[in-house]
Amino acid sequence: MPHLKDITEHSSTRRSFFKLAGSVSAATAFAASIAACGSGSKGSSDAKADGAKAGEINKDGTITAGIAYDISTTFAPSQASGAGPLAANIHIFEGLYGLDPASRKRYNALATADPEKIDDTTYHVTLREGAKFHNGDPVKASDVVYTYGKFTDKSSLFAQFLYFIDSVNAVDDSTVEFKFNQPFSLFADRISLMQIMPESAEKDFEAFGAHPIGSGPYKFVSATKGDHIEFARFDEYNGPRPALAKAMNWSILSDAAARVTAIQSKRVQAVESVPYDNIAVLENTSGLSVESVQSFGLLFMMFNCEKEPFNKVEVRQALFYALDMDKVIKTALLGNAEPATSFLQKSHPDYVEASTVYTHDADKAKKLLKDAGVEDLTLTVRSTDHDWVVSCVQLIQESLKEAGIKATIEPTPSSSLYSDYVDTGNFDVLIAPGDPSVFGNDVDLLLSWWYRGDTWPTNRFRWSGTEQYKQLQEYMNAATTSSDPKAEWKKAFDLLSDNVPLYPLFHRKLPTAWDSETLVDFKPLPTTGISMLGVGTTK
Template sequence: MSSRGIPGPVPHSPGRTPPTRRELLRYGAVGAVVAPALAACGSTADPDAFAGKKDYADPRRGGRLRVGIAGGSAKDSIDAHLATDNTDIARVYNLYDRLTDFSLDYKVVNSLAESLEPNAKADVWTVTLRKGLTFHGGAPVTAEDVVFSLARITDPDDPKTGAAAMPLLDRDKLKAVDDRTAEIRFSEPMVHLPEVLAEYYNGIVPKGYDPKKPIGTGPFRFKEFEPGVRSLFVRNGDHWRDGEPFVDELEIINFPDDTARVNALLGGQVDAISQLPHSQVKVVHAYDHLDVLESESGMWLPFTMRVDRAPFDDERVRQAFRLIVDRQQMVDQALSGYGTVANDIYGRYDPAYADDLPQREQDIAKAKELLADAGHGDGLEVELVTAEINAGVVEAAEVFAEQAKEAGVTVKLNRVNDFFAEGQYLEYTFSQDFWAARNYLSQAAQCAFENSPFNETHWADEEWTEIVTKASATVDDKERNKLLRQAQEIEYERGGYIIWGNPTVVDAFSKKVKGFKPFVGGHPLTAYGFRQVWFEDE
């Protein structure tokens, strides 16, 4: 998800993950930074892996790149640590850099960090910054800025989005050892820190940072911002990645409406758009001057059932609703076939992903039986809140409403605007959401602990919490993996999510724009990687 709404208190726990999953052979090892062999984020990691292999010799420089991004509202933010909607995420990717990053195949690689090394217990991490880093305006990036950024993110009086994944951080012992070296201490092992620091909402900002005057180290510098409408940025000629970015200006334009976004591309008002509706792929392909970017991903578009509110406070109802879904039909109709069937658990690219759980299939007879046992033998009526928050979401709601009729369930769709405003979506009894790829423990920290900032299902399972808390502090890979397998099985059986598919992210752009590459993490347009694109010579 993006991450959105107003962050709440820091949850009791999270952690990291390990082993392998057959499907990962297709992508290579992913994000597996574990102790003490956690040195995958050491100084030997390829700092430019995130950009992928460059397929150009001397790209053309200059021009303004105009990008239409799905979503946005008057609540838009430009704060490095409070990205809310897709447009916010696009901005923070380009204004700020993080200590680590995710490569195109979802490996953790170094970014601002030259190295990030744990001690034997993985409860103390030492980060060494690259030489010569500067913020927009020319001030050097120092270890004091790292300390300030982490302290700001985890401020107990005003926790930011990333605080949920670092509840065991010992803020009082954050220390700048010298100008380029910082020490990060935790009260217990924190084996998944590199992947946590790679999240888009954990950017490094200067000491004394003011989000009204946003300064970072990213490829573009701030120029203009009109919440709900547009933002404009200019090239950072001092960016630490040599030669990047290539365009002089970047304009990000809000397009909450799918039709308007597509028409802007067709009419030439923008050069690229995120999240092309899957039903419009053939339309775009019909234009010789346009192209489509398809990225198989770990993104997921769940239905969210509040486990603390009727009728979903009854586990049998939640089980029945999961059995109502014909997942292949959902992928075929809601995503026009652009996606793969999922199995009610998240973390697709996590090495600990429980791919051995039985694939859940539609079973209307069993669903009816469960509903009858729960006292709904004469039928059940529910409201499903939906919105155009991501390609395929509204379509999935419509498909589910049709599938539910077979089980005697009447689904009334409530299509709303400003879905994420003031965190109101966290109050819906039955709704939807979208999340980009994360490994299991990082994702759980955001949405599955009782006090997670985005606990949209209001999940507060004591057994699950105990297991995941223990896993987050378990250094041994095999032992941690066993615990995570147990945790996933619990959510699979009684959680509040219906996770029916992993959509292929489809974006569209003018063929004159070069440099976009597929990214499995789920964020569109190469994780909004506008630093690495350019305009073809006229």
């Protein structure tokens, strides 16, 4: 399915594009979705010391960047699912709370303080005094209520993450009341995904999606598909992260070679999604810093759990033990990933090692297959057709052969992979990338993407009828109502590692390059995209 393709698969070459105006597709389907250990000549902490100094910031300067993803969806926050618009929107819009794009830590944005707890299922949030939208209108509680309605509309993919909210009401112009249908301990972090839109957007919502109006530090100026996104400083912004440049110009550079050339020549000051095999070249370019930041973004293996013999847990485990992930990571990704030891990457604040950690053990794989009564296993592995994924799958095919498993690999464009094969049940094993952490970093959100609702458990890996699935839901629900949820998350991680209906093979590092001689306080991100919040330029 193409709607979330460019976020969730982080492709550097092939991708499907959508028209921005007149035919914007609402993200109504869910596709496999899109990070701090580093490798690079200079980490982000070195950039300021070795390059530009804070006192040299040119407040009338222009920041330039190259992004890897085109304008594939509307900019309207409740509908935006493309990586390009999502990256732009963190500069154009504000939520009540924000998650720092680099650290993933929460901060007050339009809200003046943490939510005020009225009772277990009622919270009040007070808005920042004097906050304005780019058209000059004040930000009011009624705008928050309107935005909530758009985010929970059936056409919004974000509705699935706001399931715990019963109603949102304006107490007065500056106070918003949230009523829950259950206690929910992660409210402040979760509500950060809801970027506030003015009520006036409803007059022509399609036009708003093409020319967005927010309350963030930068105003949208223009965008041309396949070419650029242009921003200007919002001089009336009074929030915590003002624009430090007069303008920003982002070049859309979908071609990986074009990004490398642009940053080498310093035509742009930063680029995301540096190809792994170009990291060394850029490290040796004068004035550039390169860093690969550990992400949640994963490559997962998923089974058709209704189909023999993949309905047997021993068979699913056997395939995981058969894989030499160290070899895959070293060869295909040049070391830019960590093998999965849990659902989360090790750098995540809620990480805990799972009860089962898969390492390369062909003999154990063979024994598990024998115990399951399976001989001469032959299967088809379908995958996305991105170059780096195909390289991984070819190495995976070799590992399976060593364990006596004959696998045919079928790389397929995502536009047809999900609709023609996965959603129809016409597959054995799927290997694909995913990363919903672009929407938020709390454990419930990351788990919910794949393990709540019908889209994945029922219609894709077809495991929702099992007792193990029901137990998983109990663990997840208990965690969201607990004041200390880590014990319940641990149970969920263990259950998933033991049953592996869909489970990560590795978590990737995301390489970013930037001009540390001209950008001040720039930090590479653990998700797809570029952030210039709090970043200045000497140019």
